[in-house]
Amino acid sequence: MSVYIRKGLMSDADELEKLYDDLNDYSAENINYCGFKKGIYPTRIDAVKGIEENNLYVAIKGDVIVGSFILRHKSEEAYNSACWKKDLTYDKVLVIYTFVVHPNYSNQGIGSKLLDFAEELAKEQGVESLRLDVYSINLPAIHVYEKNNFEYIDTVDLGLEEYGLKWFKLYEKLIY
Structure with a gap:
């Protein structure tokens, strides 16, 4: 069964909330590589905002949302301290936020499909x-990013220490 990707719709909000909750429950019971916290991030509010801003995308397998991300021309403040491969204004940059794959669908190439889609859209x-x-300990995600030719740039503090999340690695992929 193939995976296709489309823009998120308001009718997807319930399913996205469940995907986030399932991922957070899974992370709480196993190793929380991503550092997400149920009820804090990501939540339904994040999904709805991404849908309203018209920049949330969903990966669908069969009739199930199996992954998602948000693309914005805006970064976190800490990105400004990094020495990026190319000095660009953010109208020429897309930042990937809230990159998730449902744990029941991990290791099926869905993350790579989402990244390929982001590159084509870019x-x-x-x-x-x-x-x-x-998050610096998120080895599964780091593996996917590096496998898809994202290059490590720097490690920064995003100001999330109150949630136990101090260091985040920044990655970049130049589009030619």
Whole structure:
């Protein structure tokens, strides 16, 4: 069964909330690589905001949302301290936020499909760089990003220490 990706719709909010909750429950019972916290991030509010801003995308397998991310021309403040491969204004950069794959669908290439989609979308929009941050211990996600030719740039503090999340790695993929 193939996976296709489309923009998120308001009718997806319930299913996205469940995906986030399932991922957070799984992380609480296993190793919480992503550092997400149920009820804090990501939540239904994050999904609804992404849908309202028209920048949330969902990966669908069969009739189930199995993954999602948000693309914005905006970064976290800590990105400004990094020495990126190319000095660009954010109209030429897309930042990947809230990158998730349902734990029941991990290791099926869905993360790579989402990243490929982001790259194609960036090309269509004339964007020159994809950027993201990842919690420093999130080895599964780091593996996916590096496998998809994202390059490590720096490690920064995003100001989330109150949640026990101090260091985040920044990655970038230049689009040619």
